[in-house]
Amino acid sequence: EIVLTQSPATLSLSPGERATLSCRASQSVGSYLAWYQQKPGQAPRLLIYDASTRATGIPARFSGSGSGTDFTLTISSLEPEDFAVYYCQQRSNWPPALTFGGGTEVEIK
Amino acid sequence: QVQLQESGPGLVKPSETLSLTCTVSGGSISSNYWSWIRQPPGKGLEWIGYFYYSGSTNYNPSLKTRVTISLDTSKNHFSLRLSSVTAADTAVYYCARHLGGYHVFDIWGQGTMVTVSS
Numbered sequence: 466e467i468v469l470t471q472s473p474a475t476l477s478l479s480p481g482e483r484a485t486l487s488c489r490a491s492q493s494v495g496s497y498l499a500w501y502q503q504k505p506g507q508a509p510r511l512l513i514y515d516a517s518t519r520a521t522g523i524p525a526r527f528s529g530s531g532s533g534t535d536f537t538l539t540i541s542s543l544e545p546e547d548f549a550v551y552y553c554q555q556r557s558n559w560p561p562a563l564t565f566g567g568g569t570e571v572e573i574k
Numbered sequence: 575q576v577q578l579q580e581s582g583p584g585l586v587k588p589s590e591t592l593s594l595t596c597t598v599s600g601g602s603i604s605s606n607y608w609s610w611i612r613q614p615p616g617k618g619l620e621w622i623g624y625f626y627y628s629g630s631t632n633y634n635p636s637l638k639t640r641v642t643i644s645l646d647t648s649k650n651h652f653s654l655r656l657s658s659v660t661a662a663d664t665a666v667y668y669c670a671r672h673l674g675g676y677h678v679f680d681i682w683g684q685g686t687m688v689t690v691s692s
Contacts, residue, residue, distance in 0.1 A: 466635065497677070499678040501619075501679075507684075508682035508683065508684060508685055509619065509668075509679070509682060510682075511673065511678055511679060511680045514673065514676055515676070520673070521680075552618065552619055554621075554678065556677035556678070562621070562632075562634060562635060563609075563624075563634075563677055564621065565618055565619040565620065565621065566618070567618050568618050568619075
């Protein structure tokens with residue numbers, strides 16, 4: 466099973482600052498890496514797929530990069546509505562499975 | 575636009591079978607992949623499994639022996655059955671649509687809380 470490790474667990478930042486979130490896979494997932502945002506009491510929202518493709522309606526301040534085992538989600542300038550938990554997710558061909566990372570909480574400093 | 579809505583009992587007894595339904599509105603279930611995902615209180619997300627309208631399925635290896643996902647095209651909904659539940663199965667259960675042929679989830683239901691307790 467491919468394990469995704471997200472760091473840091475918590476990121477304390479102020480509005481306007483840049484956020485850099487990391488997701489590391491236990492083995493290569495190619496570019497099959499997605500990012501989601503989840504706010505309390507809500508379902509997750511797809512932000513990025515295929516490592517760097519923004520989903521429909523996602524603002525340009527969200528960007529993804531990486532390939533293989535190391536991936537990054539960057540929020541260029543935090544807006545008040547961006548404070549939330551972020552999860553990465555991969556899909557592997559063998560064993561065929563979809564897994565999520567443990568999450569990074571971006572909190573207001 | 576496509577919307578998903580989970581429904582089912584909020585309380586299930588240990589050793590029994592959890593059954594949930596996801597009703598799809600605004601679009602046909604006869605396309606795309608459809609998944610169930612869960613989230614224990616205060617914890618992260620766990621993919622349970624998916625069903626493709628053609629009939630193929632893929633389940634999380636850790637749950638495979640207990641899970642069945644099926645589609646009912648006449649009712650435009652899909653269902654989850656999880657057998658022999660324990661307290662560890664207590665979670666918010668989400669249904670979700672896959673984005674095209676990508677195994678990522680672009681549309682989610684609001685989620686339904688299921689508690690396993692006697």
